[in-house]
Amino acid sequence: SAVISQKPSRDICQRGTSLTIQCQVDSQVTMMFWYRQQPGQSLTLIATANQGSEATYESGFVIDKFPISRPNLTFSTLTVSNMSPEDSSIYLCSVEATLAGARVGQYFGPGTRLTVL
Amino acid sequence: AQTVTQSQPEMSVQEAETVTLSCTYDTSESDYYLFWYKQPPSRQMILVIRQEAYKQQNATENRFSVNFQKAAKSFSLKISDSQLGDAAMYFCAYRRGLQGDDKIIFGKGTRLHILP
Numbered sequence: 001s002a003v004i005s006q007k008p009s010r011d012i013c014q015r016g017t018s019l020t021i022q023c024q025v026d027s028q029v030t031m032m033f034w035y036r037q038q039p040g041q042s043l044t045l046i047a048t049a050n051q052g053s054e055a056t057y058e059s060g061f062v063i064d065k066f067p068i069s070r071p072n073l074t075f076s077t078l079t080v081s082n083m084s085p086e087d088s089s090i091y092l093c094s095v096e097a098t099l100a101g102a103r104v105g106q107y108f109g110p111g112t113r114l115t116v117l
Numbered sequence: 118a119q120t121v122t123q124s125q126p127e128m129s130v131q132e133a134e135t136v137t138l139s140c141t142y143d144t145s146e147s148d149y150y151l152f153w154y155k156q157p158p159s160r161q162m163i164l165v166i167r168q169e170a171y172k173q174q175n176a177t178e179n180r181f182s183v184n185f186q187k188a189a190k191s192f193s194l195k196i197s198d199s200q201l202g203d204a205a206m207y208f209c210a211y212r213r214g215l216q217g218d219d220k221i222i223f224g225k226g227t228r229l230h231i232l233p
Contacts, residue, residue: 042226045221094162097164104167105221108154108161109161111160111161
């Protein structure tokens with residue numbers, strides 16, 4: 001299994017500012033995923049980030065609001081831009097688990113709890 | 118579109134007892150994966166168990182087992198000998214196929230309380 005760390009673990013931010021969340025994996029992975037989990041809700045995929053290419057965003061999420069970087073195979077960042085209270089959520093980084101070359105599930109980081117005032 | 122439904126928002130079980138969490142899903146695919154994830158209050162999502170749709174045998178991981186009914190599109194999780202550390206939010210999830218960029222679709226979750 002992969003060990004995934006995220007920074008910061010939590011933050012309280014002012015409306016209109018931006019926050020960059022870092023995700024570090026202890027092994028090289030092709031695909032990394034960013035999820036949002038609003039209070040008491042399930043997980044919603046924001047985007048999929050492959051190294052060396054533009055991130056693929058899900059419906060309802062745009063690059064201007066959630067720019068993603070993927071500079072190498074072990075690291076990614078997600079920026080939450082021009083924040084509003086509606087962006088208050090837990091943001092989770094995830095990587096694909098593989099078994100005999102097949103993608104068989106995902107491992108998750110500990111999450112970043114963001115509160116926007 | 119694929120959907121995952123968990124009809125039990127919350128459940129409680131006495132410590133050492135057995136509890137079953139239900140999950141149904143909708144898909145027209147024949148080849149897919151199903152998962153149960155656990156999210157304790159610390160919020161770290163943990164993969165509990167995985168089932169390949171082509172396998173008839175139900176997956177088991179220690180005290181965790183599933184009842185996979187492909188025709189009924191049902192995928193329940195049984196936790197035996199419940200322990201206090203099992204208290205968490207449990208998410209059922211679906212992923213189509215073995216290749217490509219297919220995303221995992223999560224249910225809304227079931228919060229499990231363990232009563233001492």
